[in-house]
Each structure stands twice: as C-alpha cells, then as structure tokens.
Amino acid sequence: MAQSDMHQQRRGRNYALGAFLLALVVIFFVVTIVKMKGAG
Amino acid sequence: MTDIGLQRETAPFGAVAAGEPAAGDYIALLKPRVMSLVVFTALVGIVVAPGQIHPLIGAVALFFIALGAGASGALNMWWDADIDARMARTASRPVPQGRIAPREALGFGLALAVCAVACLGLLVNLAAAALLAFTIFFYAVIYTIWLKRRTPQNIVIGGAAGAFPPMIGWAAVTGDIGWGAIALFAVIFLWTPPHFWALSLVKAGEYARAGVPMLPVVAGPEETRRQILLYSWILVPATFAPLLAGVGGTAYLAAAGALGVVFLVLAHALHRTSTDRAAMRLFGFSILYLFLLFAVLLGEALVAQL
Known part of the structure; x- marks a missing residue:
C-alpha cells in the first residue's frame, strides 16, 4: 500500500473517531440539560 | 488448550492486517x-x-x-x-x-x-x-x-x-422487566430456530466445510425440517402471548393470526417438499413475519399515544 493511501485511510479513521467522541460529548451535554429540567 | 485454540493459532489470516483498515x-x-x-x-x-x-x-x-x-x-x-x-x-x-x-x-x-x-x-x-x-x-x-x-x-x-x-x-x-418484555423476548427467541434452520438447510454444505455443527449437518435435512415444523407450531401460539401481557390490540391479534397461518403453511410446505426453494421461501417470509408483527405493535402503540 502506498504511503499516501495509508495516510488517507488513517486520516479517515481519525475523523470517524473524532466524530464519535464529539457525538458522545454532545449526547452527554444534551441529556444533562434534559435531566436538569426534570424530564428524564 | 482446546482444538479450537489450535485451529485459531494456525489460521491463515494471522495476527497482523495487510494494510491500513478504512x-x-x-x-x-x-x-x-x-x-x-x-x-x-x-x-x-x-x-x-x-x-x-x-x-x-x-x-x-x-x-x-x-x-x-x-x-x-x-x-x-x-x-x-x-x-x-x-x-x-x-x-x-x-x-x-x-x-x-x-x-x-x-x-x-x-x-x-x-x-x-x-x-x-x-x-x-x-x-x-x-x-x-x-x-x-x-x-x-x-x-x-x-x-x-x-x-x-x-x-x-x-x-x-x-x-x-x-x-x-x-x-x-x-x-x-415486565411480562410484556418477557413475551416479546419469547416471540424472537422461538422465531430464531425456524428462521436460521431454514437458511442452514440451504447452506448446510458451507456449514459442514466450516466445521459448524448446524442441525442439518449433524442430524440431516429431514430432522431439521421436522424441528422447523415443531418450532413453528410453538412460535405461532407464542406470538399471542404479548396480548395476555397487555401489549398489542386488535390489529396485532389479526396480524399474529393471519401471519401465523402463512408461517405454518410455509413450514408444512417445507416439511413436505424438501426443496431449497421452499426453505428460502420460509426464510424470506420469516424476516417479513417478525418485522410485520413488531411493526404492528409499534403502530398500535403510537396510535394509542396520539
């Protein structure tokens, strides 16, 4: 596998992991707000 | 160490991936x-x-x-x-x-x-x-x-x-966990054997080559068809259990009855004809069957909440 291909696929994976972690942060934030309002 | 452990260590794909996974x-x-x-x-x-x-x-x-x-x-x-x-x-x-x-x-x-x-x-x-x-x-x-x-x-x-x-x-x-949850569990639990065995009748050769002791490989297709029929006759009455637990209404009762009849007809057809086509028809319908049963439950519950 060419170096550039490898970097491209690794970058794709890193973006996916970053998006997942960001989603977790958003989920925890929003659920906290909902629970603080007493709706959860 | 078990035989499985030995098989795993000599597996051809090894421990390191060939390239970067996407x-x-x-x-x-x-x-x-x-x-x-x-x-x-x-x-x-x-x-x-x-x-x-x-x-x-x-x-x-x-x-x-x-x-x-x-x-x-x-x-x-x-x-x-x-x-x-x-x-x-x-x-x-x-x-x-x-x-x-x-x-x-x-x-x-x-x-x-x-x-x-x-x-x-x-x-x-x-x-x-x-x-x-x-x-x-x-x-x-x-x-x-x-x-x-x-x-x-x-x-x-x-x-x-x-x-x-x-x-x-x-x-x-x-x-x-309420009785309704247990009833839904029972429906999927009893649906699984006829669903998978119908597929494994067609794929028995592959399972045999892979060393997976699926029922058709171990007990033969005739016994598998008999077991499919037996489980189908247990499954269909069990699909009415959610009603006893207060889950589902008239639409679910009608769906469970009508779809159950079709399921049993296909299971009997497979028992009689023993063709791959009959097995795949039951397999295909079993997916639709479970989907429709749960879709009707979902629909009824959503309508009731309006």
Whole structure:
C-alpha cells in the first residue's frame, strides 16, 4: 500500500473517531440539560 | 488448550492486517444489518413499555443499544474469523480478508462494549445497562465462543441474544422487566430456530466445510425440517402471548393470526417438499413475519399515544 493511501485511510479513521467522541460529548451535554429540567 | 485454540493459532489470516483498515471496515465489523433489526425491536420495546421516557433519552438508549449490538458483532467476527474465511457468505468480512487484524477487532469490540454499557447506565438506567452487558456477554461468550462450534442447539440457546433488545428497550423506560418484555423476548427467541434452520438447510454444505455443527449437518435435512415444523407450531401460539401481557390490540391479534397461518403453511410446505426453494421461501417470509408483527405493535402503540 502506498504511503499516501495509508495516510488517507488513517486520516479517515481519525475523523470517524473524532466524530464519535464529539457525538458522545454532545449526547452527554444534551441529556444533562434534559435531566436538569426534570424530564428524564 | 482446546482444538479450537489450535485451529485459531494456525489460521491463515494471522495476527497482523495487510494494510491500513478504512473506516468502512470498522463499520462492517458492527454488522449493520443485524444492528438495524436490534434497533427496530428495541424501539418497539421502548414504545410499548408502560410509562414515559423523554424522546431524547429514548433515542440515546437506542443509540447505545445499537452500539452494544455492534460490539457483539465485532467480538463475533474476531472469534469466528477462521470459519468466516471458509464460508462464501462471510469470507469478505474485514478480518478474514486481512483488512483488520483479529487483535484489533477484539480491542474495537471490547472498547465499544464498555462504552455502550457505561453510557447506557449513566444516561438511561442501570437495569437497561445490566441487560445490555448480559446480552453482549451472551452473544460473544455463550453463543459465539461456547455453543456455536459445539452443539446443533447453538442457535436455539444463542437465539436468546437476539431476543434481548426489546427487553432492554422496555427496561430503559420502566427500569425493570415486565411480562410484556418477557413475551416479546419469547416471540424472537422461538422465531430464531425456524428462521436460521431454514437458511442452514440451504447452506448446510458451507456449514459442514466450516466445521459448524448446524442441525442439518449433524442430524440431516429431514430432522431439521421436522424441528422447523415443531418450532413453528410453538412460535405461532407464542406470538399471542404479548396480548395476555397487555401489549398489542386488535390489529396485532389479526396480524399474529393471519401471519401465523402463512408461517405454518410455509413450514408444512417445507416439511413436505424438501426443496431449497421452499426453505428460502420460509426464510424470506420469516424476516417479513417478525418485522410485520413488531411493526404492528409499534403502530398500535403510537396510535394509542396520539
């Protein structure tokens, strides 16, 4: 596998992991707000 | 060390992946099609459960149930990579193809499992999280590692793993397990053997080559067809159990009756004709059958909440 291909696929994976972690942060934030309002 | 352990060490795909896996390979590890069925049945569990849940918390519960199902899929692909490589249906999966190293699939599955269970416990409730943890354990350890290669009853007992999602959804709302949840569990649990055995009748050669003791391989097609018929006659009456637990109404009663008749007709046709076509017809219809039963439950519950 060419170096550039490898970097491209690794970058794709890193973006996916970053998006997942960001989603977790958003989920925890929003659920906290909902629970603080007493709706959860 | 067991024979399985020896087989695994000499497996051709080795411990190191050939190249860099793409994000899509990790998605394939999650078994997206299985995940979609898990999400759907868990959604039905959430909607039909007595009580209220904030829609956002319900969506979050579904997300982490799906993640837990994905973790189970990754752990299954890690352990089963050697037999996946020997079956046409599964040979293109990322681990047997060498795109993801087995150890990486294991790490990915464990990380997702811990994340899904912890987040479900923190954000929804502990009962749902405990059930999700047990489901992942049941699928990965009891079914995949212990039963699948040892007994033709593998999918009978292992089918419980696929039957838990509506119960987890129910627990996400109520914090416990009610009779309705047990009835939904029973429907999927009893549906699994005729569903999988119909497919395994057609794929018996592949299972035999892979060394998986599916019922047609061990007991022969005739006994498998007899067992399919037997389980179908247990399944169809069991689909009325949710009604006794207060889940479902007239539409569900009609659907369970009409679809049940078709299921039994196809099971009898397979018992009589013993062709691949009859097996695939039952297999195809069994998917539609479960989907429609749960869709009607979902529809009725949503209409009742309007």
